[in-house]
Amino acid sequence: MSEERVPCVEGLFSEEGGAKLHGAKCTSCGTPYFPKPTACHNPDCEESNIEDIDFGGNGVLWSYSVADFPPPPPHIFDKPFAPYAMGVVDMECGLRLIGQMVDKPEDVKVGAKVELVIEPLYHEDDKTFTSWKFKQL
Amino acid sequence: MQEVVVLGVGMHRFGKTGDDIVGTKSVKALCHEAVVGALKDAGVAWKQIEAVAAASSRFSGGKGWGLNGNDVVEDLGSTGIPVYNMSAGCAAGGNAFNVGYSMVAGGVYDMMLVVGGEVMPKGMIQTSGVEEATDPEFLRQRCIGMPGPSFWSTLARRRMFEYGTTEEQFSQVAVKARKCSVHNPNARFQKEITVEDVMASPYVSNPLRLFQICPVSNGAAAAIICSAEKAKQFTSKPVTVATSTVATMTFDDALPRALADPIPSTPSLHTEAQNAVKTAFEKSGIGPQDVSFTELQDNTCYYELAFPEEWGLCEAGQSESLLLAGETAPTGRMPINPSGGFVSFGEATTAMGVFQIAELTWQLRGQAGGRQVPDAKVGLAQTLGLGGNATAAILKR
Numbered sequence: 001m002s003e004e005r006v007p008c009v010e011g012l013f014s015e016e017g018g019a020k021l022h023g024a025k026c027t028s029c030g031t032p033y034f035p036k037p038t039a040c041h042n043p044d045c046e047e048s049n050i051e052d053i054d055f056g057g058n059g060v061l062w063s064y065s066v067a068d069f070p071p072p073p074p075h076i077f078d079k080p081f082a083p084y085a086m087g088v089v090d091m092e093c094g095l096r097l098i099g100q101m102v103d104k105p106e107d108v109k110v111g112a113k114v115e116l117v118i119e120p121l122y123h124e125d126d127k128t129f130t131s132w133k134f135k136q137l
Numbered sequence: 138m139q140e141v142v143v144l145g146v147g148m149h150r151f152g153k154t155g156d157d158i159v160g161t162k163s164v165k166a167l168c169h170e171a172v173v174g175a176l177k178d179a180g181v182a183w184k185q186i187e188a189v190a191a192a193s194s195r196f197s198g199g200k201g202w203g204l205n206g207n208d209v210v211e212d213l214g215s216t217g218i219p220v221y222n223m224s225a226g227c228a229a230g231g232n233a234f235n236v237g238y239s240m241v242a243g244g245v246y247d248m249m250l251v252v253g254g255e256v257m258p259k260g261m262i263q264t265s266g267v268e269e270a271t272d273p274e275f276l277r278q279r280c281i282g283m284p285g286p287s288f289w290s291t292l293a294r295r296r297m298f299e300y301g302t303t304e305e306q307f308s309q310v311a312v313k314a315r316k317c318s319v320h321n322p323n324a325r326f327q328k329e330i331t332v333e334d335v336m337a338s339p340y341v342s343n344p345l346r347l348f349q350i351c352p353v354s355n356g357a358a359a360a361i362i363c364s365a366e367k368a369k370q371f372t373s374k375p376v377t378v379a380t381s382t383v384a385t386m387t388f389d390d391a392l393p394r395a396l397a398d399p400i401p402s403t404p405s406l407h408t409e410a411q412n413a414v415k416t417a418f419e420k421s422g423i424g425p426q427d428v429s430f431t432e433l434q435d436n437t438c439y440y441e442l443a444f445p446e447e448w449g450l451c452e453a454g455q456s457e458s459l460l461l462a463g464e465t466a467p468t469g470r471m472p473i474n475p476s477g478g479f480v481s482f483g484e485a486t487t488a489m490g491v492f493q494i495a496e497l498t499w500q501l502r503g504q505a506g507g508r509q510v511p512d513a514k515v516g517l518a519q520t521l522g523l524g525g526n527a528t529a530a531i532l533k534r
């Protein structure tokens with residue numbers, strides 16, 4: 001019996017047909033957003049035109065940090081706590097995006113090429129809760 | 138515009154709940170000592186204060202609504218004066234100073250109290266506490282799990298990548314800071330440490346270690362400011378406020394603050410701080426080359442290396458060599474945080490902007506003892522707060 005996989009927050013991302021973040025883009029100035037904003041934040045944009053768009057694909061690791069201690073709630077994690085890396089990635093889609101790294105902290109390298117994936121974050125009530133993460137290529 | 142001066146400053150030594158310094162003192166009690174000290178330093182009676190600009194705390198006092206200035210007025214005696222409670226995260230103290238400065242400069246009042254005090258909860262500062270999918274802080278914690286210091290360690294790691302900064306060099310900043318703190322009776326930590334001590338402290342968020350990150354502290358600071366004209370009644374040598382500025386971040390900022398931002402067109406980090414400091418230089422006509430010393434917000438040692446470069450105090454990538462040559466020490470060419478900084482004090486969040494004004498004042502009067510910057514003429518102060526808030530102030534003698 002396979003465990004049910006559930007997004008840790010509904011409506012932000014999906015994994016059917018490949019990892020996708022549900023974001024938006026201003027069609028006037030081309031600025032990408034995740035999550036979807038109520039209006040375009042670019043002060044030089046003439047007219048806010050926000051349209052839904054899905055983001056996925058690859059990027060380059062701008063920098064990363066390591067959680068050597070468990071973060072405060074509302075973070076939920078499987079016990080015992082295992083340190084993990086968090087990447088900041090310049091995605092080909094134009095977003096500088098934050099996410100956990102699948103790779104072990106000691107293997108992570110600034111400048112590495114990574115891909116967006118949906119992976120387990122924690123387990124609760126016989127369910128696997130997922131989030132978006134980065135995996136070094 | 139009237140010229141504005143700092144007439145008096147006061148501080149309660151910083152400490153940690155339960156220790157011998159602050160014990161179980163309330164934020165009201167900490168502020169009381171700072172305000173009474175500032176009044177005495179200025180030679181001013183409480184009833185001569187015409188208005189109060191206070192930093193609003195999210196954590197302590199203020200009747201749970203950030204009404205910290207009202208607490209102070211009740212405590213010192215309710216004279217019916219106007220109170221302005223300012224909220225700007227860790228920049229609140231700097232914000233309160235700016236409101237006080239602007240009011241006096243604009244001639245609304247002649248004599249004001251600026252105050253900030255804090256009793257901090259234990260451990261890492263918690264996020265918003267809101268469990269809603271529309272709250273960006275909630276999403277960062279639920280979907281990723283980012284302890285506060287990871288924000289700083291991401292930047293530190295990037296600096297290591299760009300400039301080859303080493304963990305030992307971050308440690309050297311802490312060693313320099315604690316060397317200053319030995320001479321500061323208000324610092325929480327007043328003992329020297331070695332690079333080995335810092336490198337032996339555990340990672341809080343790799344690559345940053347415990348001694349390279351400021352802890353939370355309890356403490357308070359106060360300043361009495363007035364018009365230059367009014368100051369003549371009290372002193373012949375006041376410290377002049379050359380300018381005070383407040384700024385927020387700009388759209389092209391390159392810091393990863395939320396879940397995702399558009400990749401910026403420029404590499405500008407901390408645009409709010411850059412905006413505040415550069416505006417301060419423009420407004421005062423004082424340039425980076427005129428600054429005798431700087432008190433900047435070193436939540437982590439990383440900032441002592443990054444900020445001077447971002448504001449043009451030195452060239453990009455030059456901070457490490459200046460540090461190692463001793464140029465950022467009080468006796469160097471570019472003294473940074475002669476007070477010992479946040480790394481020696483810990484952060485009593487909303488007090489920090491006023492804490493900096495007190496240190497600038499002591500330095501410019503030549504009262505800083507063993508941490509004195511020789512012949513200090515111009516001091517620069519800067520804060521940075523959640524939400525893209527920043528402040529700067531330039532004081533001169």
